[in-house]
Amino acid sequence: MARRLAIGLMSGTSMDGIDVAAITTDGAGFVRFGQTMLRAYTEAEKQVIRAALQVAPGLQDRAERPPELALAESLVTETHAEAVNAFLEATGYEATDVAVIGFHGQTVFHAPDRGLTVQLGDGLALARAVGVPVVYDFRAADVAAGGEGAPLVPIYHAALVARSELPLPVAVLNIGGVANITYVGRSPAEMVGIEPEAGDGLLAFDCGPGNALIDDFCLARTGRAYDLDGRLAAAGRVDEAVLAALMAHPFFDRPIPKSLDRNAFSRAAVDHLSTEDGAATLTAFTAAAVARGLAQLPERPETLIVAGGGAHNPTLTGMLKLRCNTAIVPAADLGWSTDGLEAQAFAYLAVRHVAGLPISFPGTTGVPVPTVGGVLAVP
Ligand SMILES: Nc1ncnc2c1ncn2[C@@H]1O[C@H](COP(=O)(O)OP(=O)(O)OP(=O)(O)O)[C@@H](O)[C@H]1O
Numbered sequence: 001m002a003r004r005l006a007i008g009l010m011s012g013t014s015m016d017g018i019d020v021a022a023i024t025t026d027g028a029g030f031v032r033f034g035q036t037m038l039r040a041y042t043e044a045e046k047q048v049i050r051a052a053l054q055v056a057p058g059l060q061d062r063a064e065r066p067p068e069l070a071l072a073e074s075l076v077t078e079t080h081a082e083a084v085n086a087f088l089e090a091t092g093y094e095a096t097d098v099a100v101i102g103f104h105g106q107t108v109f110h111a112p113d114r115g116l117t118v119q120l121g122d123g124l125a126l127a128r129a130v131g132v133p134v135v136y137d138f139r140a141a142d143v144a145a146g147g148e149g150a151p152l153v154p155i156y157h158a159a160l161v162a163r164s165e166l167p168l169p170v171a172v173l174n175i176g177g178v179a180n181i182t183y184v185g186r187s188p189a190e191m192v193g194i195e196p197e198a199g200d201g202l203l204a205f206d207c208g209p210g211n212a213l214i215d216d217f218c219l220a221r222t223g224r225a226y227d228l229d230g231r232l233a234a235a236g237r238v239d240e241a242v243l244a245a246l247m248a249h250p251f252f253d254r255p256i257p258k259s260l261d262r263n264a265f266s267r268a269a270v271d272h273l274s275t276e277d278g279a280a281t282l283t284a285f286t287a288a289a290v291a292r293g294l295a296q297l298p299e300r301p302e303t304l305i306v307a308g309g310g311a312h313n314p315t316l317t318g319m320l321k322l323r324c325n326t327a328i329v330p331a332a333d334l335g336w337s338t339d340g341l342e343a344q345a346f347a348y349l350a351v352r353h354v355a356g357l358p359i360s361f362p363g364t365t366g367v368p369v370p371t372v373g374g375v376l377a378v379p
């Protein structure tokens with residue numbers, strides 16, 4: 001398969017901004033990293049997205065666009081076009097150099113049990129604004145076929161593990177707004193090939209909260225968007241009784257694969273705690289949920305590679321070390337991008353779409369057969 005330059009765009013559940021990343025890939029075993037960039041959302045932009053998040057659970061149909069969603073969708077499309085143009089300017093690439101863009105959009109609601117997963121973003125408008133073909137709406141086909149619609153990054157994790165010389169099994173933990181785990185249990189090279197098998201070699205699932213609960217708590221208590229370097233949590237004490245109550249949520253006993261809405265968990269259980277103790281307890285909740293997730297794997301991974309914004313929180317990574325009985329390796333130690341990995345993944349998934357390769361698998365989303373997701377928009 002031909003190697004193509006692709007750009008990926010990820011606006012995740014943390015709603016901090018748009019990660020932009022370029023890779024050169026054949027959509028299978030070849031991946032060469034290009035540059036990455038963050039186009040941060042302003043406070044006013046975050047408000048527009050938050051308003052859409054509030055309204056979205058009332059949707060009956062994923063195409064419905066009440067005013068809050070319509071406004072947020074225009075904002076998402078326009079800011080992504082701005083981000084791509086800024087990235088082209090900064091990197092010196094011409095639009096004509098780029099074969100395809102993978103545009104995740106902004107998830108505002110995810111309820112696969114109701115057949116609903118809603119990502120805001122107009123792929124055709126973006127393609128026209130930047131002059132590059134765009135693959136978007138990656139999750140709908142998987143949900144329509146009976147899958148969870150998430151996580152979708154695992155096949156990219158498998159491609160990166162295949163290039164590494166790590167002993168298997170390996171697990172990759174992404175700590176975004178929600179946390180998710182990928183398990184690579186056997187020769188991953190086979191999995192990224194043309195016909196990945198639907199065996200238990202590649203498993204994935206959302207394992208619990210990531211940063212979103214901590215972020216929301218921090219914003220409500222201090223007015224700051226997140227617990228910088230985990231300082232609040234480091235100054236507090238974990239309330240073990242509250243933690244046990246949080247871990248009693250039925251989600252943790254559900255078999256894998258499984259996925260989560262950003263707002264699946266409530267932080268009400270820490271309302272009576274001090275700001276420091278609340279932050280410590282929610283941070284421990286994220287770590288404990290990862291440990292529970294690892295226990296659902298068929299084998300204990302030799303290595304747990306940690307990526308996503310939560311990898312920058314030393315209080316959280318310290319708690320992971322205490323609670324997970326495995327070697328923890330920051331993604332950056334392997335030369336992987338901590339913050340740009342998901343954006344790279346959507347570039348990879350866009351190339352797979354163009355090549356007609358599946359992006360989700362029975363082991364990663366529970367979809368009955370490997371499924372090609374996404375919609376192609378040509379300018
Ligand atoms: N220095 C830091 N200290 C503590 N937390 C941090 C730090 N840097 C980033 N974070 C956390 O990382 C979050 C951003 O993570 P990330 O960009 O991976 O999220 P995302 O792309 O929205 O995720 P996803 O799509 O996987 O849900 C911030 O909201 C914050 O909680």
Ligand SMILES: CC(=O)N[C@H]1[C@@H]2OC[C@@H](O2)[C@@H](O)[C@@H]1O[C@H](C)C(=O)O
Nearest residue numbers: 107110150151152153176178180342
């Ligand atoms: C529905 C949705 O947008 N889910 C996100 C979210 O953020 C992290 C986790 O929950 C993961 O399942 C997924 O994103 C990543 C990019 C994925 O699909 O792999």
